[in-house]
Amino acid sequence: MRNGVSCVLVWLLCAVALPASAQTIELDRAELERVEDLSESLANQLLELSVSMRRQDLAQVATIFDAHGSFDATLFPSKAGPSSLAFKWIESHGWELDSEPRPLRREVFLASLEDFLAHFTSIEDVRFKVKKADFELGEPVRGEASVFFFLIGRDPAGRREWVRGNIDLRVHLGPEARFVIDYWRFQNIDSLSSRQDLFSEVSEPLGMWEDVPRFGVAPNDGFVAHGVAIGDVDGDGLVDLFTSGVLGNRLYLNALDSGSTFRDVSDETLVLFSRQGTGVLLVDYDNDGDLDIFMAAVGEQILLQNQLRPSGKLEFLDVSAEAGVDHRAVGFSASAADVNGDGFTDLYVSSYNLYGQIMPDSWSRARNGTPNLLFINQGDGTFREEARSWRVADRRWSYAAAFADVDGDGRQDLYVANDFGENALFMNRGDHFEDEAALRGVLDPGNGMGVSFGDYDNDGDLDLHVTNMSSTAGNRILARLMPDATADDALLKKLAAGNSLFENQGDGHFVNVAAAAGGFGAGWAYGGGFFDYDNDGWEDLFSVNGFVSGKTMKDT
Amino acid sequence: MAAASEQEKAGNSTYQNEHMAQLFEEGMSFSGFERDALYLARGDGTYMDVSGVSGLDSISDGRGLAFGDLDNDGDLDVVIVPVQEAARLVYRNNVGQDNDFVRVALRGTRSARDAFGAVVKLETSRGTQTKIKAGGSGFLSYSDSRLLFGLGPNAPDGPYPLSVLWPSGLEERYEVESGESVLLVEGEGLSKLHLERLELPRPRTTSERIFRTLAVGVGESFPELALTPVGAYTKTAFGVSGRKMLVNFWATWCVPCAVEMPELESLFPKLEAAGVGLVGISVDTNTAAVPGYLETRQISYPNYTLAESDFGKIFAGASLTVPLTLVLDARGKVIDAFSGWSAETRSALEALAESH
Numbered sequence: 025m026r027n028g029v030s031c032v033l034v035w036l037l038c039a040v041a042l043p044a045s046a047q048t049i050e051l052d053r054a055e056l057e058r059v060e061d062l063s064e065s066l067a068n069q070l071l072e073l074s075v076s077m078r079r080q081d082l083a084q085v086a087t088i089f090d091a092h093g094s095f096d097a098t099l100f101p102s103k104a105g106p107s108s109l110a111f112k113w114i115e116s117h118g119w120e121l122d123s124e125p126r127p128l129r130r131e132v133f134l135a136s137l138e139d140f141l142a143h144f145t146s147i148e149d150v151r152f153k154v155k156k157a158d159f160e161l162g163e164p165v166r167g168e169a170s171v172f173f174f175l176i177g178r179d180p181a182g183r184r185e186w187v188r189g190n191i192d193l194r195v196h197l198g199p200e201a202r203f204v205i206d207y208w209r210f211q212n213i214d215s216l217s218s219r220q221d222l223f224s225e226v227s228e229p230l231g232m233w234e235d236v237p238r239f240g241v242a243p244n245d246g247f248v249a250h251g252v253a254i255g256d257v258d259g260d261g262l263v264d265l266f267t268s269g270v271l272g273n274r275l276y277l278n279a280l281d282s283g284s285t286f287r288d289v290s291d292e293t294l295v296l297f298s299r300q301g302t303g304v305l306l307v308d309y310d311n312d313g314d315l316d317i318f319m320a321a322v323g324e325q326i327l328l329q330n331q332l333r334p335s336g337k338l339e340f341l342d343v344s345a346e347a348g349v350d351h352r353a354v355g356f357s358a359s360a361a362d363v364n365g366d367g368f369t370d371l372y373v374s375s376y377n378l379y380g381q382i383m384p385d386s387w388s389r390a391r392n393g394t395p396n397l398l399f400i401n402q403g404d405g406t407f408r409e410e411a412r413s414w415r416v417a418d419r420r421w422s423y424a425a426a427f428a429d430v431d432g433d434g435r436q437d438l439y440v441a442n443d444f445g446e447n448a449l450f451m452n453r454g455d456h457f458e459d460e461a462a463l464r465g466v467l468d469p470g471n472g473m474g475v476s477f478g479d480y481d482n483d484g485d486l487d488l489h490v491t492n493m494s495s496t497a498g499n500r501i502l503a504r505l506m507p508d509a510t511a512d513d514a515l516l517k518k519l520a521a522g523n524s525l526f527e528n529q530g531d532g533h534f535v536n537v538a539a540a541a542g543g544f545g546a547g548w549a550y551g552g553g554f555f556d557y558d559n560d561g562w563e564d565l566f567s568v569n570g571f572v573s574g575k576t577m578k579d580t
Numbered sequence: 581m582a583a584a585s586e587q588e589k590a591g592n593s594t595y596q597n598e599h600m601a602q603l604f605e606e607g608m609s610f611s612g613f614e615r616d617a618l619y620l621a622r623g624d625g626t627y628m629d630v631s632g633v634s635g636l637d638s639i640s641d642g643r644g645l646a647f648g649d650l651d652n653d654g655d656l657d658v659v660i661v662p663v664q665e666a667a668r669l670v671y672r673n674n675v676g677q678d679n680d681f682v683r684v685a686l687r688g689t690r691s692a693r694d695a696f697g698a699v700v701k702l703e704t705s706r707g708t709q710t711k712i713k714a715g716g717s718g719f720l721s722y723s724d725s726r727l728l729f730g731l732g733p734n735a736p737d738g739p740y741p742l743s744v745l746w747p748s749g750l751e752e753r754y755e756v757e758s759g760e761s762v763l764l765v766e767g768e769g770l771s772k773l774h775l776e777r778l779e780l781p782r783p784r785t786t787s788e789r790i791f792r793t794l795a796v797g798v799g800e801s802f803p804e805l806a807l808t809p810v811g812a813y814t815k816t817a818f819g820v821s822g823r824k825m826l827v828n829f830w831a832t833w834c835v836p837c838a839v840e841m842p843e844l845e846s847l848f849p850k851l852e853a854a855g856v857g858l859v860g861i862s863v864d865t866n867t868a869a870v871p872g873y874l875e876t877r878q879i880s881y882p883n884y885t886l887a888e889s890d891f892g893k894i895f896a897g898a899s900l901t902v903p904l905t906l907v908l909d910a911r912g913k914v915i916d917a918f919s920g921w922s923a924e925t926r927s928a929l930e931a932l933a934e935s936h
Contacts, residue, residue: 079922081839111622113675114630146924149615149639176632186632218633220674222618223658224783225638227670228792234667238607239641250661251720252668254648261775263648263724265659269667280651280778303720304644311693320720360715361696362747369692369715401692424719427697428712434749436697474645474719481625482707486699491719495611542627546617551645551660551718559655559679559730561706562621568642568660570614575607 063157066169066195069203070152071577077175078150080141082134089130090204096125097208099136104143104215112558113219119187125209133208144177144185151175152191165197179217189213222557230285232265232276239572244270248322248356248376251304257315257330258338266317268301273319277338293338301326303357303424307369309347310405316340320355320373325397348407354378354394361427361436363414363452368401374422374440384421388469390444393421415456420445426475428486430464431532441472441490465534468492468524478554478563480541485528491549491567494522522546523567613639616660623706636671638662648724651778653677654759656728661720672780680735682742683761685726685773686713690748691766694725702729702756703741731758786924790904790917795896802827802912803894806887807861810871818859818912825857825908826929829886829894831864832873837903840921841879848881850933861886863900907932 069088076084089095101119110116141147150173157169175187194207227233237244251268258264262278265286273295276286290296301319309316309327317328317340327349328340344350353375363370375394377384384390395417399407411417420442430437435452439461442448446467450457461467466488474491481487522545526534538544544565546552552567615637619627631637640662647656655676660669682702688695696715701708711727731740739755746752746766754770756762761773784792791797802818818825828844830837844858851858860883862870867885874883891900905925907916918925 111620111628114620114628114633145927146922174632176637184633184635188632216630216633218630218635221635222630222675223634223636223671223673225635225669226672226780226783227666227668228784228789229781230670232668232670236662236664236667239664244664248643248720250643250663251722252644252646252659252661253722254646254650254659254724255722261773262652262778263650263726265650265668265670267644267659267661267668268720269661271667274667278650280780281776285781303716305716305722306725307696307715308693313693357720358716360694362692362694365747367688367690367692367748369694369696426717427715429697429699429747434747436747474717476717477712477714479708479710480621482704482709484701484708484710486710486712493611537625541625542619542629544617544619544627547614548611549617550643551721553645553647553718553723555647555656555658556621556728556730557618557656557658557673557676558620559676559681559728560621560623560732561704561709561730562623564621565619565627566617566636566645566658568616568638568640568645568662570616570639570641571611572609572663573612573639573641574609577609577613 058161059157059159062159062165062167062197063154063169065201066157066167066203067154070154070171074150074152075577077137077141078147080147082138085137086130086134088203088205089133090206091130094127094129095133095206095208097128097133098122098125098210099128099133100140101210101213102136102139107217110216112560113222115217115219116214117217118214121210121213125207143179144175145180145182147175147177149174149176167193167195167197167203169193169195173213183217183219184221185215185217187213187215231288232286234271234274236270238575248302249300251302251319251357253304253306253317255306255315257306257317258332258336259314266295266304266306268304268319270300272296272300273298275340289338293340294342295328295340298328298340298342299323299326302355303374305358305360305371307360307371309369309371309401309407311368318349318358318360318371320353320358322354322378324350324352325355325358325373325399343405347405348409349399351397351399351409353397355397356422357424359425359427359438361438362401363398363427363436363438364400364455365435366401366403368403370401371397371399371407372416372425372427372438373397373399374425376421376423376443379421384444387444389446390421390442391419393419393442395419396422396425396440413456415458416440416450418442418448420448423473424475426477428477430486430528439466439475439477439488441468441475443471443473445469447472447490464532465536466490466526468526468536470521473550474552474567476553480525480554480563480565481527482562483530485530487528488524488526488534489553489565490524490526491546491552492521492523493548494545495548523549523552523565525565612641614641615639616642635674638669640664640666640669642669644720645718646721646723649683649726649728651780652775653777653779654681654683654728655679656724657780670780672783676730679733680731680758682729682731682740682756682758683726683773683775684729684742684744684756685761685763686744687763687765688746688748689766689768690750691746695747695766697747699745700727701743701745704729704731705735706732726761786919787917790919793896793901793919794904794917795893796906796914798914798916800914802906802908802914803890805861805893806890807884808867808887810862810874810883810885818908820911821857821908822910823855823857824910824932825859825912826851826932827906827908828858828860829863829900829902829904829906830860831862831900831902832866832869833864834902836921838877840903840925841877843921843926844929845877845879845881847929847933851929854933856932858882859884863891863902905929 105118107117159167190211195203198204303320306315314330319326398411425440438450449461471493547569549567554563644661655673658671738757
């Protein structure tokens with residue numbers, strides 16, 4: 025991008041422009057933008073390198089090195105070290121590296137790369153990511169960068185192998201504003217490999233594959249219509265699948281027991297003809313024994329009543345208006361629990377705002393979202409919206425929420441993750457909620473996207489996982505802004521740190537242990553949470569990441 | 581609403597927003613191509629990033645995410661709704677079912693029937709595992725509400741003490757055995773669920789994916805095509821030729837073809853020596869450009885142009901995805917397909933040249 029200010033940079037600068045630090049930041053801004061522009065340009069050139077290495081197009085790889093003369097480098101490693109069992113199915117091995125760089129001709133270096141790539145029978149991905157870069161704005165411009173490198177491929181035994189390494193680079197800006205590498209030193213490099221594929225994608229053989237246009241191309245210009253719910257809607261003991269989505273609502277019935285796969289019944293069950301929802305829930309709001317569908321929506325909220333007949337015929341009737349949930353919101357996630365303890369499930373809608381038409385009034389404490397909704401179940405098939413009297417009509421830009429009894433008083437408390445600011449932990453006082461996020465250590469400032477409760481340390485209480493944004497560019501900028509981090513900078517660091525794991529201290533107070541647990545700088549994370557995928561009795565963690573991938577890898 | 585002043589407060593926001601819209605239209609990425617992240621619990625409070633070897637590390641821009649045991653085999657499969665390209669992705673868990681488990685479904689009576697917020701604790705050798713029946717979690721999503729507790733490999737049969745704290749305040753205690761799926765009804769006790777263990781289908785192989793875009797299937801005879809030889813080649817026998825044959829579809833406008841064809845040319849003598857035939861078929865509609873293209877690149881293996889009316893005998897859809905290489909057996913049946921020129925295709929073809 026050529027306007028000199030990256031989107032990430034604008035966002036972070038705005039986030040950084042807090043009262044206490046505004047003045048110093050202003051002074052650095054021009055140089056910061058110039059340096060970040062160079063970093064971004066280097067990052068994009070390394071992405072080109074990533075792509076050409078993935079394609080094993082060595083002629084293209086060569087273009088980032090000086091064709092004449094030599095440069096100081098350590099060779100790509102040619103010999104794998106011995107394998108050892110790292111954990112479960114996962115093996116690890118090192119690679120033998122030259123200790124010090126020496127002057128090498130380009131051909132020699134590229135030959136070592138070719139030999140290295142020959143270890144893999146196929147290569148799925150290669151990436152060089154700039155973690156940190158500094159530039160001297162002389163003639164020519166010179167720079168030093170710390171680069172994270174990875175490669176994902178298959179070894180000759182057909183096993184997935186993930187090579188990770190860190191590289192120190194020195195570069196100068198050559199003709200046509202292209203960087204040339206003058207120095208390449210592997211700090212370290214190692215591999216993980218898996219004895220078997222842990223997961224396989226099967227939507228297509230399941231009959232659930234559908235093409236969706238690229239983001240920005242009609243009809244995929246929507247907001248966040250990307251919900252999914254798993255539950256048994258026809259009572260046959262097998263879980264079914266409901267999704268919202270830019271192509272409309274879909275219901276797939278599980279027919280694995282009849283030797284079939286999943287059957288698309290969106291049409292015959294009428295869910296296809298309901299308005300498009302965002303967040304989805306399966307909930308028995310009328311306590312009649314079958315699962316109804318509640319959808320948050322941009323516009324009026326949606327309730328579809330399950331009309332399962334004894335004959336097995338399944339239809340969903342839109343009862344949004346009769347049930348009184350047709351209140352407007354920029355509804356994202358939907359959450360459910362019995363808030364007032366009357367034996368009927370109540371519903372909560374996390375409401376955002378029409379980003380683009382309305383912009384947040386602050387990047388770190390936005391309060392101009394649309395109010396969240398709380399539907400109190402009246403027990404007669406209707407709801408009353410009572411968010412104001414329960415004091416949870418929050419005007420922050422809410423993404424997601426989850427209920428749990430955090431303080432053990434028998435009432436369902438509510439954690440709400442917000443974009444552009446702090447999160448809320450609403451403690452249920454019986455007839456209203458009080459926000460104790462600060463007191464209980466779960467403000468988690470930043471850009472909260474997803475919430476779930478689970479017990480990560482098997483100590484008998486529920487811990488809290490919140491997905492967040494982490495950004496390589498953001499980290500890069502922050503490292504330059506705040507070389508000497510102090511406690512005051514914790515908020516800024518947090519903005520780019522990634523997912524949070526809050527350990528329950530046993531009394532409903534929490535401590536973020538993400539860093540101690542190894543760090544979860546997953547990326548720009550949305551859905552995520554606890555998930556003991558290997559049934560070993562310990563909750564693993566998973567999050568889906570990435571904002572928008574364009575036609576090229578080149579980032580804005 | 582004072583929208584204007586709100587926008588002013590946000591400084592560059594209007595600029596940023598217009599700028600972003602323009603960038604997406606141009607196909608630019610913004611924090612794109614990020615791999616999904618899987619962290620494996622070591623059991624000591626720390627986690628190991630195993631994303632890159634998991635197969636769950638898609639680069640799709642995921643939004644909604646739910647976990648559930650879709651095939652009742654005792655482990656959690658994964659459904660992801662990305663922002664583009666695929667309406668949904670379904671991941672079959674290949675490993676969890678090897679360990680033992682207990683499954684607990686809940687139904688409230690005094691509590692709401694959903695019993696959201698109920699907390700189940702299971703005493704195991706790994707400590708007190710605690711799970712909540714969540715009324716929605718993560719982002720936009722709702723996971724399988726039947727709670728799965730992992731017991732690890734070769735777990736003792738039990739019994740394992742289990743407690744439920746219902747939203748109504750009622751607390752109940754039970755015992756369960758390894759491998760059991762149980763339904764707990766508030767105040768009414770435990771019943772065993774007899775769930776048939778099923779299996780999600782295996783993933784499609786790369787070649788199966790390619791064949792879904794083709795009009796010709798595995799095991800079918802290579803179709804009769806209206807071909808015109810380029811240059812002086814005599815007609816190739818595509819039927820019962822008595823030898824394996826590679827048929828490479830290409831076009832002058834195809835960028836990877838330009839990379840692939842010199843590679844095929846260099847493989848040609850090896851293939852001949854191995855008794856494998858190689859033939860190129862151009863799908864150019866402007867066939868005049870074909871001879872010059874081949875001459876410039878010094879392609880010596882036999883080449884043909886294909887009549888446009890016969891494109892549909894090979895390609896199922898409207899779009900021609902080339903390069904495409906079909907492998908025919910000695911009887912002229914199609915046995916494999918490679919799409920695009922990649923390191924994978926190269927090594928597969930090299931293997932063919934060497935295997936004979």
